[in-house]
Amino acid sequence: MWEMVNNRRVIFGENKIKEIPQILQWYGLKKVFFVSGKSNAPLRQHLKDQLEESGFDVVIYDSISKEPDLDVINEGKDLFVSSCCDCTLAFGGGSVIDAAKTIGMMATNGGLAQEYQMEGRQVTVLPPFFIAVPTTAGTGAEATKVAVVKNNHNGLKKSLYHNTMIADIVILDPTALIGSPERLTAATGMDTLSHAVESYVSLNATPISEMYGLKAIRLIKRSLENSYRDPSDIAAKGDMLLASYFGGCAISAGIGIAHIMAQPLGAMFDIPHGDACSIFLPLAMEYNLDAATAKYRDIAEALGVSDRNLSDRENALRAVEEVKRLRSAIEAPDSLTPYIKGRQPAIGTIIETVQKTTGHVSCNPRKVDAATFGKMFDLAL
Numbered sequence: 001m002w003e004m005v006n007n008r009r010v011i012f013g014e015n016k017i018k019e020i021p022q023i024l025q026w027y028g029l030k031k032v033f034f035v036s037g038k039s040n041a042p043l044r045q046h047l048k049d050q051l052e053e054s055g056f057d058v059v060i061y062d063s064i065s066k067e068p069d070l071d072v073i074n075e076g077k078d079l080f081v082s083s084c085c086d087c088t089l090a091f092g093g094g095s096v097i098d099a100a101k102t103i104g105m106m107a108t109n110g111g112l113a114q115e116y117q118m119e120g121r122q123v124t125v126l127p128p129f130f131i132a133v134p135t136t137a138g139t140g141a142e143a144t145k146v147a148v149v150k151n152n153h154n155g156l157k158k159s160l161y162h163n164t165m166i167a168d169i170v171i172l173d174p175t176a177l178i179g180s181p182e183r184l185t186a187a188t189g190m191d192t193l194s195h196a197v198e199s200y201v202s203l204n205a206t207p208i209s210e211m212y213g214l215k216a217i218r219l220i221k222r223s224l225e226n227s228y229r230d231p232s233d234i235a236a237k238g239d240m241l242l243a244s245y246f247g248g249c250a251i252s253a254g255i256g257i258a259h260i261m262a263q264p265l266g267a268m269f270d271i272p273h274g275d276a277c278s279i280f281l282p283l284a285m286e287y288n289l290d291a292a293t294a295k296y297r298d299i300a301e302a303l304g305v306s307d308r309n310l311s312d313r314e315n316a317l318r319a320v321e322e323v324k325r326l327r328s329a330i331e332a333p334d335s336l337t338p339y340i341k342g343r344q345p346a347i348g349t350i351i352e353t354v355q356k357t358t359g360h361v362s363c364n365p366r367k368v369d370a371a372t373f374g375k376m377f378d379l380a381l
Ligand SMILES: [Fe+2]
Pocket: 139, 191, 194, 195, 259, 273, 277
């Protein structure tokens, strides 16, 4: 048994963001709540100008610099409501899109973010019309109904989600990625690869998530290195934007031990999410190898390194080696040590933090427990 929640419409292509005013006009909308970060300034300004020239009122909310917390969400919702906006436009990375999802939901449902995050308050009203335009290729947030929000009171990150929080329309415009810093391209690329691999071997994988996951892996193999080396390679950027979107579609099948470790340790040592995934992905593949050998063989095939004369296990090992090669080709990190800088808490504290955050995840193909968290941490040093 499974179900899949998808966007209503996905538009792919260079300069497709120019269609946004027409789309909003068709829906009869008038006042846009424009959520963004500070990056990609010229394109962001161009989009705002274009909306205003087309007769829209635009309310800018650009306070999203990192993963949104409860205050950012509550403040955004107050601004949305007080300025009487009727739709949401997110232009940014995963944090911006997640913030927009939650602000829109709360604009029609009311209350405070913590009530939905911690107290089980239910979404009962349809959120406003919502367009998402990703400007990084990594999180796949535009393809999901889930938002990760940091709780300012206990420091943990916890998801909020509802079937109606997914963007109505997604615009995948590779021009929005041009000029991304190399470090960001590498980190977000490793995040995408982690979504594709972890969802593919998940115990909750579905025929649809597997299809998206393998396609994402093929696109990453074809274009991650080019996207990293040449920030103006529009074809490579397009592939990575699609891979990120497909990874987001696949991730509804669940995350595994790489994300179980990467999320809390990233928060603890201030490691960008994609870099934390980069450190843990090959370790996770090695840990799970004997529990999902045939699936890792499929991944080796998608990565173009399988050999039909070899056993499944030998091919699975090739998949791990290829992920390590790719990681080093884009100079993504392979160790936690540089991030810890002598601030290493007791292993018990680390295990407890992992357990509190994501340690409950049960779809990893090999059983995980407290001892696993400690072992993975040691291996990542
Ligand atoms: Fe991720």
